[in-house]
Amino acid sequence: DCPAGIEQGFKNAIAGADRAIVVTTPEVSAVRDADRIIGLLEASDIRDTQLIINRVRPDMVKRGDMLSSDDILDILGIKLIGIVPDDEGIISSSNKGEPSVLDSKSKAGEAYRNITARILGEEVPLMDLEDENKILVSLKKLFGRK
Template sequence: MMEPSNGGQVVVITSGKGGVGKTTTVTNVSMGLAQLGFKVVAMDLDIGLKKLDLIMGLENRVIYDIVQVIEGECTLRQALVKDRRFPNLFMLPAAQTRNKDDVTEEQIKNLCAELKKEFDFILIDCPAGIERGFRNSIAAADWAVVVTNPEVSAVRDADRIIGMLESAQFQDIKLVINRIRPEMVRGGDMLSIDDLLNHLCIDLIGIVPEDDGVVISTNTGEPIILNQRSLAGRAFYNIARRFAGEEVPFLDLNHTGSLWDRIRMFFSKQVG
């Protein structure tokens, strides 16, 4: 989005509804930014229900967690888990046996201020819901990404979250539409990109098509972005490039109608 001014930028990835792809987005965009050469931390703030370590495939490397850092049981550096694939990518794990009330907004702000000195991007994996965990997650963020699916309940929760972010004085809120199925949109049975933009009225930063490969990558702990032949992997890579300020064209669902167009789309780099 913007060039890092005083150190790095903190981005919260949120959604309201659970299961729409927040952790998958944090994982893949963090990895994409690391591929682009940025120094990145992916921070799991879903304290009590952690997933980021598992989705990133780093669960066996976790020693300490964020609550132990805050309570002074270990240093921040000790708790940061280094990625296996990219030397400039780190993950800060949530605590599994604690709850969201064990950390405060002030503590998260201090932690992020510390991380900003050394990292270009700090991506926060926000818990579902609008309670304490959400408030902690947005406290230190410079801008926000709302992830939604083309489905009425996800859109309703996204709208509520956008309203809350606006009340918290966020100027920069971007939308990721995850799990879209172009053939269902064409058949009149799924909300389209334009439908979602009309309802939510915020800028788009990514369109990720439904892709079976995401399930497989979750099983193996190898994020889908590592597979550049997959549509979702390329879509996440494009989101990372947009985070870095690049202008990357979006997938145009209106021109994916004919078989020829679909073949062309498949071989085109300008996806999502």
């Protein structure tokens, strides 16, 4: 976990690494920073680099207010190992000192568990956040809410 722009601190952090996981959010500035980090990793001969996209809001992606995972993958060109939806439950869990990964109702917790499984070599499909959003919209329509 290193902010882009801290050259020596970043070099120290990756000194013993042979692979890396880059975590970004779907904002233009964050993806730009991630791209820079990937370049620094490649310059340091770290080629096994994977991506997690954090705090994704399908409603904002659909409106064009947030980059889609496809947009981000086109820009960064590395393997995606997880998409984590924005989840208010993370803040609640954190404030209570409870690991969100243990919350069976948390979509972000599910995403974290799936990412862990992928890191350990299991074949786990990526969560389809668009389908989740469609189900929510359908339920709201069914119950007369917008």
